Amino acid sequence: MTKPVLNLDEVVLQTPAADRAPKGANAQYYDIRRGKIASRIGARKLGYNLTAVAPGKTSCPFHSHRVDEEMFFILQGTGELRYGDARYPLRAGDVIACPTGGPETAHQIINTGEAELRYLAVSTESDVDICEYPDSGKYLASASGDPSGKPLPRQVRVIGRPEDSLDYWDGE
Template sequence: MAGPVVNLDRLTFDDVEDNGVFTSRRAFIGERIGARDLGYNLTILPPGKVQCPFHSHHGEEEMFFILEGEGDGELRFGDRRYPLRQHDVIACPTGGAEVAHQIINTGSCDLKYLAVSTLVDVEVCEYPDSGKFSAVTGRPGERGMRHIGRLADAVDYYDGEEN
């Protein structure tokens, strides 16, 4: 750990996603400054892109603070959409499809925001658009089990067990 302070202009973007519409750059901050129970990152979202699929968390709560953007963003939240601009603060509590969220850059300039989330040892996410879920154990850097599947593939509790 370098210390409890870092300036955003000194960050390295260590998570670069380039997957069609899902394109962004993220710089992870939390571990770098010694955070234990909160995760922090700086995200840059190019025009016309989204950072991740529409999803909700059952364990981690998230907050986003829009640093730069000229009315160039949109928050998809549950069944509604909200315009975003510089200095907006977004709360994404835990729950199901009613709090699923996604930030979209609808403008012509990069959208830059700070993301803060609680860190939990067990996380389940739902992806309402695709009917998927993910289950993850462990904290960043210490991940254990990770599984992504479809809710439709559910099996009986005793399926595959010897009886």
């Protein structure tokens, strides 16, 4: 049986694998270091991780989810939450709700301080999700299982732009 308790001092922060690391001209704005928690304590329907962001950086692009809801708890440091058209200052002890939706719920946490920003990220773990990226006009569609929870033979993960969409009958 998995131990249901884990202290944050036992979480090892890691940078993503090369295929998941930021690339391109804007890679300089990102600093992604996360430590897994959920799988280590037996979580099934919620995902948890510890995230650390260097000063002046962010961990991910401005985005919203159509299925998964997220919550963040600021542990240390200061920053700014970009949420829809608004911006909010952040400090240790702040709790952030990021419900599902479109551009109005798009969010991004930016470290505006001079020290590392650390937060606990919690989200629902749906087998299917659609993310939208308002800054770049992209979307991400992903599916890793069927409604019964049974894994699919292969994961579906597509990143595109709406204007690149094919007609439903294309190739049929």
